[in-house]
Structures are given as C-alpha cells and as structure tokens.
Amino acid sequence: MKSKSFKLILFSALELLTMFVISCSKDLINENQTDAAVTSSNDALTLKAGAIDLPGRLLASNCFQCHGTNGYAGELKIGEQSASSIISDINEMKTKDPRSNIMNLHARAYTTEEIKLIAEYISKQIK
Numbered sequence: 001m002k003s004k005s006f007k008l009i010l011f012s013a014l015e016l017l018t019m020f021v022i023s024c025s026k027d028l029i030n031e032n033q034t035d036a037a038v039t040s041s042n043d044a045l046t047l048k049a050g051a052i053d054l055p056g057r058l059l060a061s062n063c064f065q066c067h068g069t070n071g072y073a074g075e076l077k078i079g080e081q082s083a084s085s086i087i088s089d090i091n092e093m094k095t096k097d098p099r100s101n102i103m104n105l106h107a108r109a110y111t112t113e114e115i116k117l118i119a120e121y122i123s124k125q126i127k
Contacts, residue, residue: 060121063118070125079122
C-alpha cells in the first residue's frame with residue numbers, strides 16, 4: 001500500500017512540474033513575441049538608442065542616491081555643474097583620506113574613464 005501511495009504522489013508531483021514547465025515556456029514565448037513587437041516600433045528603438053547614447057547613466061545612478069534624481073537635491077546639488085568641474089572635484093576627492101568623507105571613498109572607486117562618463121552624464125541633466 002505504501003509503495004502505491006508513494007508512486008501516486010511521485011507521479012502527481014511530476015505531472016505538476018511538467019505543467020509548470022509548459023506554462024512557463026508559453027509565458028517566455030509570449031514575452032519574446034511581445035518584445036519583438038515592441039522593438040519594431042520607433043519609440044522603442046529611440047529608448048534603446050538613448051540608453052546606449054548615455055553610457056554614464058548607470059554609473060551616475062549611484063550619485064543620485066544622495067544627490068537626488070538627476071543631481072538636483074537641495075544643498076547636495078551637482079546637476080548644474082559642468083563636466084570639467086565635476087571631474088576636477090572627483091579627482092580632488094580621490095587624493096583625500098577616504099575615512100574623512102564618504103565622497104572621498106566613492107571617488108577612489110572610479111577609473112578616470114568612469115569619472116568622465118559620470119561627469120558628462122550629470123552635466124547634461126536638466127532640472
């Protein structure tokens with residue numbers, strides 16, 4: 001009796017797992033079809049191109065945690081600065097003791113190229 005019950009439970013579990021896998025694969029197929037339809041529109045292409053055109057965006061998103069969306073948070077405002085000013089400030093912070101200010105620590109984490117990308121992105125933000 002125990003063997004039959006175990007086999008029935010095992011068979012039921014396998015059947016449920018199979019149904020789940022089939023259901024997920026249908027969702028993936030539908031999602032891929034939806035993605036294909038969306039990427040064919042001009043709006044989606046513009047959005048994707050915009051992300052590529054702004055490579056500093058992801059790096060700058062860390063800055064926005066304290067400096068606000070697009071760099072316009074109260075006294076911590078950085079969005080109005082020029083790229084060269086931001087680069088100069090960050091490079092200066094890299095030379096200071098990282099324990100004295102959180103920005104000194106952040107500055108040390110970025111390469112020269114990353115700092116340039118961040119500065120260019122932030123300097124182009126509008127309020």
